[in-house]
Amino acid sequence: MSKVVKTILSPIRLVIGDKAADALIGVALVVAGVVTGNFALIGAGISIASGALKKGPPKASPADRSRLISTIDPRTPRKIVFGTTAMANDIRDQEFTGTGQEYLHRFIVVASHAVDEISQITFDDKLAWTLAGGVQGEFVGYLTVAPILEGNAGNAINISARMGTTRRYTGLAYVHLRFKLTGNSKKAESPFSSAVPSRITIEGNGIAVYDPRQDTTAGGSGAHRADDQSTWTWGTHARNPALQALTYLLGWKINGILAVGKGIPPRRFDLESFIDAANICDESVALDAGGTEPRYRTDGVFSEADDMGLVLGQFAASMDARFYDPQGRIAVKCMVNDLASPIASFTAADILGAVQWTPFADLGENYNLVRGTYTDPSPNSLYQSVDYPEQYVVSVDGIDRILTLDLPIVQSASQAQRLARRTLMRAKYGGGTLSCEMQATAWRCEQFAPIELTFGPLGMVDKVFRVEEIETRVDGTVPIVLAVEDERIYDWDAEDLPPVDAIATTPYVPGNSPIIQGIGQASIEIIAPPNQNINVDYAGDPLTGQFSRTLKPIVFQGGVDIRDDDNVSYSITPVGVTATVNNIAADPEKGWITVTAGGSGYIDLTVTIDGIAYGPYRIVFTRLDGVATASSPKFGTRSTFATISTTSYVEMFTPITVTVAGSETVTMTAPLEYNISDTVNASAGLDAKWQRSPAGAGTWTDLAAAVIGSDSTWLAIDFSGEPGSGSYPDTDSPAAADYDYRMVGRLDINFGTPDLNVFSGTATVIVT
16 A cells, blocks of 8 residues: 655645546545545546636737727727716827817727717816716806717718818727817906816717627527628627627628627527526616626727737636637636536546546635726726725635736626636636546536546545536547536625715816915915805705805915905805805905805806906815705605595505616605494504506506504504514615605494594605
8 A cells, every 4th residue: 555645735646547436446545634544646537727717817909908098099999888987088180170170080990890878078077068968067058069970971970171171080980079278358368278188087878789689590599690891780799708708719800891899700609508698687686785687797998009818818717608619609708606407427437548636726816815807987097096805714824815806897896706706616616627538428518517536546426516618529438527516616606795885076176176366566366165055854954953054264364364355355166056145245254155055066256356356266066965856756654635435446546656767776665554444343444555567658557465454543664564463574675767666545344334433643765
């Protein structure tokens, strides 16, 4: 009997020959890293190639970061934009026009293909333009925007004689920006007078995507065709990573010439595998904060210069998938917990020759902490990389081993956490591999499918593996590599942590900073009041005590307070707020600003001293909670109720209409008191329940069983859920739309017409 001892800090590789395997039947092989047995070490039968399960973190495309800064680079590669995200930012031409070159024109190509929509443009951290509202804020009168979704001769923009209408950018999506560099009056100044911004974020919907599920010829249902990009569409499927990867591999053509992507013919794809992967990506996953989101979504930018392995690596990492080529066709496999249904079971009788067994990966790959970044699309972050909450397990030897997993085309912190957790669990519970040659019985195996193996020499009984690599040969032998799998790799139960919220920047406004300007031998120092926060309720109304407010500027000359001097005056321009300023001479409260109403907006304060105007100094007002508007109500109450005199359900009050957006929750409360006065049956009570209908449709759906009251005397009961009954939810999470909510009630005993039925209380519907 021989003994082989390997340190636990290194993987243990056992290669077992036929005769040695026969001698090992019934012998325990692995105990705490010590291997014992009567066997011979020989060379590996086949090598473990760099399969998809073993690849390291994918690299990010340089195009992902360059899209946030406008640059002029004649050699920049073409860009392809997937999903809803910040688009490319390539300046292809710029020119000055007008008297004294008062206008600067820029043509920025955002994608080297047609796009669905260009929706919003931000300069630095200031919203400059939206598709719905046009030019915004301080840029009104100084900026002109023309979004072109697909350039052609018919929509070319002529700004001068230099190029006329030859700026066609045929087949490309671009934006024409015209900046006015001079003020619109003698006293006005252009926001672009000192510089035109280079930090420009152009948001929109990218390329139309092919979906074989919408292709009748591919087993789906619809007009999509893989070989006809004019049939491809934009929709929710356009953010599906499996379909984005398929579209990238098919490629996009302009006038019949491949523009972006790979141009692989449709016949080279296993479209059924892409359909399966797309369906997995569309599955709903519960979130810790409530609601759901699709399992996998991706949005981002790649360039023509990106290696195909980089692009597919990003898509694979963002949906835990593997790309492979069974029978010479490109396929994709999203990893799911299918381990309970192995496609085959094998024993030692199916194995030919030597077996190479690696119980676990190299120690350096035994990560216990996975962290990295995702792309945060929030207005405060504007598509910059932000850390997602790291995923951690205790290291077996007390030494942390960290894997950095950056996911630049993932724009959901919860999705990034799920992917990081799965990577961590695969390192913890997977990592082992077994390679050997099998007989022809292994032909039925598919790559990445689960199988079971019973192998006495290694003490394996129905051990679950996943087929990582497989080859079929004409001699009937099947070299195969199996990777250890475990159901715990796929465990997830709404465990996402809240991400770190990006904090709004403090924009530089010269008037809001103390300034020193020489006037004779003295100096002027002006400090404007600070920015203001307004607390509002669910209805969007300011809470009690929010108004009125008094704001007090500070004005010093040579260190002396001159705020109420005769040579000092004040003027304000309020936007979105109601305010006045005191200009009464010699008044101790001169210069004080009184704000009586408002929400999000600002006040521009100008201070004039000896005829010289200083400012404006901007005081920004911010609502701290969501605001309900007439067009998008989020809150409603009813305190007047109908008399009920029947055992049939009748409407208790006029329905409350609210607007529900994605992932929002409707909370219904109705703590009421009622009294039914009757001389026939003193045990009569009131039954009531909540109902929902699409706004104006009148098709009502019960949200749960009725809450049942009792007695004919005054009774207090909460009709949003009887205390302790657990029978009625007080929340509702319907799809995004406008809805009517109401309560209906009835008498639970037919005892004739009651003398009176009285309610006291308020029914409330709140969307959060």
